[in-house]
Amino acid sequence: MHKLSNSTTETVAVILAAGMGTRMKSSKPKAMHPIAGLPMIRLLLNQVEKVFDRIIVVLGPHMETLADFVKPHQVVIQKHRLGTAHAALQAEAYFGKGIVTVLNADNPLIRENTLQRLIDEKKKPKTDLVLLAMECNDPKAYGRVIENNGHVIKIVETLDASDAEKKIKLCNSGVICADALYFSKWLKEIENHNAKKEYYIIDIVSLAVKEHKVVKALRASETELTGINSQSELAFAESIIQKRLRKQAMDNGVTMISPETVFMSYDTKIENDVILHPNIVFGKNVVIRSGVEIKSFSHLEGCEIKQNAIIGPYARIRPDTVVGQDAHVGNFVELKATALGDGVKANHLSYLGDSIVGKKTNIGAGTITCNYDGSRKHKTVIGDEVFVGSDAILVAPVEIGNKSLIAAGSVITDDVPDNAKAFGRARQVNKNSKVTLKN
Structure with a gap:
């Protein structure tokens, strides 16, 4: 106005x-x-x-x-x-x-x-x-x-x-x-x-x-x-604004290890005592709370990262995502429209989309939520203190109860009650046979 x-x-x-x-x-x-x-x-x-x-x-x-x-x-x-x-x-x-x-x-x-x-x-x-x-x-x-x-x-x-x-x-x-x-x-x-x-x-x-x-x-x-009449002049103006945004953030108590490699949006909000490693990109509508550490090669947009969480390296946080206090989101993990509870760990090679994950839950390496059926998106709800084994596939809509365990390699298509152990994989069969190696 x-x-x-x-x-x-x-x-x-x-x-x-x-x-x-x-x-x-x-x-x-x-x-x-x-x-x-x-x-x-x-x-x-x-x-x-x-x-x-x-x-x-x-x-x-x-x-x-x-x-x-x-x-x-x-x-x-x-x-x-x-x-x-x-x-x-x-x-x-x-x-x-x-x-x-x-x-x-x-x-x-x-x-x-x-x-x-x-x-x-x-x-x-x-x-x-x-x-x-x-x-x-x-x-x-x-x-x-x-x-x-x-x-x-x-x-x-x-x-x-x-x-x-x-x-x-x-x-x-x-x-x-x-x-x-x-x-x-x-x-x-x-x-x-x-x-x-x-x-x-x-x-x-x-x-x-x-x-x-x-x-x-x-x-x-x-x-x-300076005036802007060409793409090269536009890029120069971008560099000026980025310098202003970085300086403002550092003046407010943000630590940037390599400021020139951090790229911010006009509305990026970062509280004090945040540590930013080299090569980070913030899209629009990002809020970073105090004590957060964001490691290299992470890309964040449309999200809120709460106190003392650790993000990255190589993490992608997409719009409508909230990462809870003390949560860990590790390398090659992608979150979209997901709420991670406090203390959640999703450290390796996972995709969580349209999901709610309860407190202190562990998401194993390679876990994905299958949220899209070709025409509509569906919700996955995971309770508190759940252990999801590596390479689990959670086919939405599905709910995983509190303190339950999902065995590694499982494909889960039905709800899992509290305190249950779910196995959604074929039984291993070993057969005796002689294998001849030919030169």
């Missing part, structure tokens, strides 16, 4: 998200490409919602999925893609009379505090327009921000820059903030005298300078303002 303002000056964010991102070589809108499991538009909205009173998102035609995703914010459609200024102008009827900030959906790494600094800078006396700028080690194709006595006097595109101007490392990010009335006026004055015949929002700067308005450049880091 958007922020409720305590100020008499309303703040409005306009997010330009109409681009398809042809350089992404993808059929999906650029703004829907994920970073840490979250579409980049939502990553940006999460920060913008903390600062601005209202948010307007400018989309292109036939972007219904994206329109649904940005609800409840105001959506306007740019029917013809005629440039960034033209896109912002489609939202002009909703500007109001406060401060308007135009952002790009492909700049999803901007943080709340930077946006707040931008608004605060604009509210300073005799400041008419503020843009976000970054010091780039390699400016590449970014427009250079030219200043004089702390005021921006122009922005020069790389193709038009002199040799001296090309050496300037202060670059434009495309984020602009100004009073709504000025913004509306300048957007309508922008012309399209360029090779592409498009209306570029950055031309607002030259219009403001011509009117002797005060234009300032607010610095932020290059990694925070």
Whole structure:
């Protein structure tokens, strides 16, 4: 939800998200490409919602999925893609009379505090327009921000820059903030005298300078303002977000033996005193409680791991799974829609799907629950303190009673009562015969 303002000056964010991102070589809108499991538009909205009173998102035609995703914010459609200024102008009827900030959906790494600094800078006396700028080690194709006595006097595109101007490392990010009335006026004055015949929002700067308005450049880091226009830039943004997520986790008391090999989702929740070994992947909706140890090459999604459990190595924990306190889930064990009770051990080469397993039960190596009959899923319920021997096959629906024993190699198709011993295998027969070995 958007922020409720305590100020008499309303703040409005306009997010330009109409681009398809042809350089992404993808059929999906650029703004829907994920970073840490979250579409980049939502990553940006999460920060913008903390600062601005209202948010307007400018989309292109036939972007219904994206329109649904940005609800409840105001959506306007740019029917013809005629440039960034033209896109912002489609939202002009909703500007109001406060401060308007135009952002790009492909700049999803901007943080709340930077946006707040931008608004605060604009509210300073005799400041008419503020843009976000970054010091780039390699400016590449970014427009250079030219200043004089702390005021921006122009922005020069790389193709038009002199040799001296090309050496300037202060670059434009495309984020602009100004009073709504000025913004509306300048957007309508922008012309399209360029090779592409498009209306570029950055031309607002030259219009403001011509009117002797005060234009300032607010610095932020290059990694925070980096744009995403290709798959390689998307991967770079992913690396930045992963570094942020890892640092936040370690600051909260998580031990990572090799942080750069741990990959997290935007919503991963890890409590203190958790130990993460190298090469672990967290998908969406994972909660790890205090004292858990997760060993290498484990993949977890949609699950909760309770206190002091041990996971892995080479474990796969799938959605709708809860692993109880002090439980052990070992190498090449897969759990799906399964609740493991406290102290359960499933240490080797097993699959448990659509299952409930009671406290202190042992699941032998190679055990599987046959939960799918070709059309429907069925439940397996295993009681407390059960010993399931190796290579057991439990054909659901089936219930295994408390403190029962399932013999190794058994195929169990019927319920087993409490304290029973179940043998579901053929009797071994030994026959005497002479075997002749031929050379």
